[in-house]
Amino acid sequence: MTAGFVAALMFGVLFVALVVRIPVAFALAIACVPPLVLDPRLDLTVIVSTMFTAFNSFLLLAVPFFLLAANLMNTGGITDRLFNWTRSMVGHLPGSLAQINVVLSVLFAGVSGSSTADAASQAKLFINAQVKEGYDMSFSIAITAVSAILAVIIPPSILMIVWGGVFNTSINQLYMAGVLPGLLLGGVQMLIVYAYAKLRHYPTYERATFREFLRTTAIAIPAMMTPGIIVGGKLLGWFTATESGAMAVLYALFLAMVAYREVGWKELKHVLFETGTFSAISLFCLGTASVFGWLLAYYKIPQALVGFIAAYNLGPVAMGLVIAGVFLAVGCFLDAIPAIIIVGTVLEPMVKTSGIEPVHFGIISIVALAFGLITPPYGLCLLVSCAAVNVKVVNVLRDITIMLAPMLLVLLAIVLLPDVFLYLPRLVTESGFK
Amino acid sequence: MRKFIAFYFKALCAVITAVVGALLLPVTLQVVSRYTDLIPTWMWTEEAARFLLVWMIMLGATIAVRLRGHFDIDLLPEPKTRRGRIFARLAVDLAVAAFGLAFLWISAIYAFDARTEVSEITEMSMALMYVAFPVSAAGWLLFLGEQIVDDLREFARSAP
Numbered sequence: 001m002t003a004g005f006v007a008a009l010m011f012g013v014l015f016v017a018l019v020v021r022i023p024v025a026f027a028l029a030i031a032c033v034p035p036l037v038l039d040p041r042l043d044l045t046v047i048v049s050t051m052f053t054a055f056n057s058f059l060l061l062a063v064p065f066f067l068l069a070a071n072l073m074n075t076g077g078i079t080d081r082l083f084n085w086t087r088s089m090v091g092h093l094p095g096s097l098a099q100i101n102v103v104l105s106v107l108f109a110g111v112s113g114s115s116t117a118d119a120a121s122q123a124k125l126f127i128n129a130q131v132k133e134g135y136d137m138s139f140s141i142a143i144t145a146v147s148a149i150l151a152v153i154i155p156p157s158i159l160m161i162v163w164g165g166v167f168n169t170s171i172n173q174l175y176m177a178g179v180l181p182g183l184l185l186g187g188v189q190m191l192i193v194y195a196y197a198k199l200r201h202y203p204t205y206e207r208a209t210f211r212e213f214l215r216t217t218a219i220a221i222p223a224m225m226t227p228g229i230i231v232g233g234k235l236l237g238w239f240t241a242t243e244s245g246a247m248a249v250l251y252a253l254f255l256a257m258v259a260y261r262e263v264g265w266k267e268l269k270h271v272l273f274e275t276g277t278f279s280a281i282s283l284f285c286l287g288t289a290s291v292f293g294w295l296l297a298y299y300k301i302p303q304a305l306v307g308f309i310a311a312y313n314l315g316p317v318a319m320g321l322v323i324a325g326v327f328l329a330v331g332c333f334l335d336a337i338p339a340i341i342i343v344g345t346v347l348e349p350m351v352k353t354s355g356i357e358p359v360h361f362g363i364i365s366i367v368a369l370a371f372g373l374i375t376p377p378y379g380l381c382l383l384v385s386c387a388a389v390n391v392k393v394v395n396v397l398r399d400i401t402i403m404l405a406p407m408l409l410v411l412l413a414i415v416l417l418p419d420v421f422l423y424l425p426r427l428v429t430e431s432g433f434k
Numbered sequence: 435m436r437k438f439i440a441f442y443f444k445a446l447c448a449v450i451t452a453v454v455g456a457l458l459l460p461v462t463l464q465v466v467s468r469y470t471d472l473i474p475t476w477m478w479t480e481e482a483a484r485f486l487l488v489w490m491i492m493l494g495a496t497i498a499v500r501l502r503g504h505f506d507i508d509l510l511p512e513p514k515t516r517r518g519r520i521f522a523r524l525a526v527d528l529a530v531a532a533f534g535l536a537f538l539w540i541s542a543i544y545a546f547d548a549r550t551e552v553s554e555i556t557e558m559s560m561a562l563m564y565v566a567f568p569v570s571a572a573g574w575l576l577f578l579g580e581q582i583v584d585d586l587r588e589f590a591r592s593a594p
Contacts, residue, residue, distance in 0.1 A: 017529070018507050018509065019507075019509050019510060020510075020522070020525060020526060020529075021507065021508070021509075021510070021522065022526050022530060023504030023506045023526075023530070024504070024505050024506060024507065025495070025504055026504065026529075026530045026533060029533060029537075030529065030533050033533070044540045045540050045543070047537065047540065048537075048540055048541045048544045048564070048567055049544070051567070052563070052564065052567070055487060055491050056484050056488060056563070057484065057487075058480055058483060058484060061457065061461065061483055061484075061487050064454060064457060064487075064490065065457075065458075065461075068454065239465065242461060242483075243461055243464065243465050246458055246461040246465070247465065249458060250458070250462065269451050272450075272451045272452075272455050273447055273450060273451045273454075275454055276450040276454040276490055276494050277450065277494045277497050277501070277503065278494075279490070279491075279494065280490055280491045280492075280493065280494020280495050280497070281494060281495065281498045281504055283491045283494075284491055284492075284494070284495035284498075284504075285504075285505070287491065333507060335505065377507045377508050377509055378505070378507045380505070
């Protein structure tokens with residue numbers, strides 16, 4: 001069987017399976033069956049062995065740990081305390097509650113590596129509250145979904161850990177590379193809220209007193225130490241990425257059960273169950289995507305594409321635009337982790353020949369994939385935010401498009417200005433600061 | 435049978451809750467042993483963590499089948515009639531069940547063949563890890579079977 005035939009077969013079966021709404025994880029596995037059955041050199045046990053190899057990874061343990069830490073923060077009152085602090089800082093800006101929504105996402109991103117956890121918690125906290133204050137429903141959903149994507153761009157990030165593991169790129173450097181784009185995107189989102197608030201006359205709170213600011217800051221300090229533990233512990237070389245996730249869980253447990261006493265054994269059991277099931281859904285999809293990716297590599301399909309692209313002799317900028325475009329398109333249809341495994345591995349050899357630095361490749365891809373979390377049909381943050389208030393995705397698309405447009409300029413800047421966006425990552429190595 | 439399925443589902447939920455909690459232990463022990471003299475550096479901690487992770491993923495994937503929690507893509511509009519919606523659900527469940535059946539078969543053989551293999555650090559039988567795959571596949575089939583029977587009944591009841 002030729003590479004072209006196998007690629008057409010696998011992508012054809014995958015497309016049909018997705019169209020008839022077979023879950024993505026199973027669709028990926030089913031698409032692998034025809035070549036495994038037809039090729040006498042292979043057999044179906046490849047599915048089990050490749051999935052096992054993907055799962056049998058110490059690094060992947062960071063996924064349930066980060067989700068657990070985020071869920072404990074939400075259940076344990078940590079998010080509420082951060083909310084009050086955020087309100088005292090930006091509550092006086094036009095579109096107050098929406099501004100708080102964005103800034104809380106930035107803070108949450110420093111603790112959680114999961115955008116879907118952020119979208120789930122903020123949707124409950126903000127959407128109905130914003131609508132009650134007179135904000136439009138579609139705007140409220142859109143800004144909640146859009147701000148949630150910051151969780152995978154600002155460190156720590158599940159996507160960066162997976163990226164680091166798959167492509168052997170320094171997770172410390174990826175973490176540092178996410179800081180500037182994350183803060184820039186947060187700033188852009190605040191400007192978007194400002195513009196909407198001015199045009200639609202959304203409400204503005206009174207400015208908090210300095211005393212109120214100091215009081216909420218003091219209360220938020222224990223919660224704000226979590227990013228220090230996760231990111232600081234990793235950057236200083238105290239913990240591995242996985243261990244820093246476990247330490248964040250222990251700290252969140254301490255705050256939620258001992259310090260704030262808002263989580264009892266019953267709530268803890270619920271949080272553990274939710275975390276286990278949700279992490280398993282994402283990681284199971286990663287397993288079947290790994291089989292898909294393994295088969296593409298086995299038939300040398302990436303190399304065929306390399307030959308095709310190499311003929312155009314793309315430089316770093318053109319290649320950066322190709323990476324961003326491909327991940328933006330793929331992000332509409334695939335979850336970010338499978339996309340990294342399937343598409344990232346296809347692009348990597350091409351990127352090597354174009355002269356793009358590995359960390360630059362990583363951050364362009366991760367930001368583009370983060371945008372995929374709000375683009376339909378498979379934008380998880382958008383789906384989670386819409387589901388929280390039972391609104392159809394199609395009703396939110398206009399506002400999502402308006403908000404996404406200026407954010408794309410930040411992605412373009414990341415592609416065009418590598419020296420600016422790689423300044424912070426160049427200060428660190430995998431073992432710590434230089 | 436219904437009672438058994440409900441009991442099995444509850445048991446799986448209890449096990450995954452315990453597994454997620456247990457995941458913390460080996461990783462925490464690693465950190466404690468590195469920075470204190472309270473415990474020696476145990477080599478089994480990393481392998482235990484990976485073992486629990488494999489089981490957590492496969493059990494969670496099984497639970498998600500009953501909860502219909504696996505993500506799908508909404509490319510086509512929903513069928514307008516109730517029968518159409520049930521038919522679409524049945525088609526998906528049958529396709530996943532067919533894959534589940536094949537997966538159960540191959541993963542059971544794979545686990546059986548690995549019964550003499552042992553892990554590098556603890557020398558635990560690798561079959562204990564691989565058996566998570568057929569156990570999970572059997573769970574998919576059980577829960578999909580329940581959903582298919584429900585859908586067939588609903589399909590028959592909604593006859594025009």
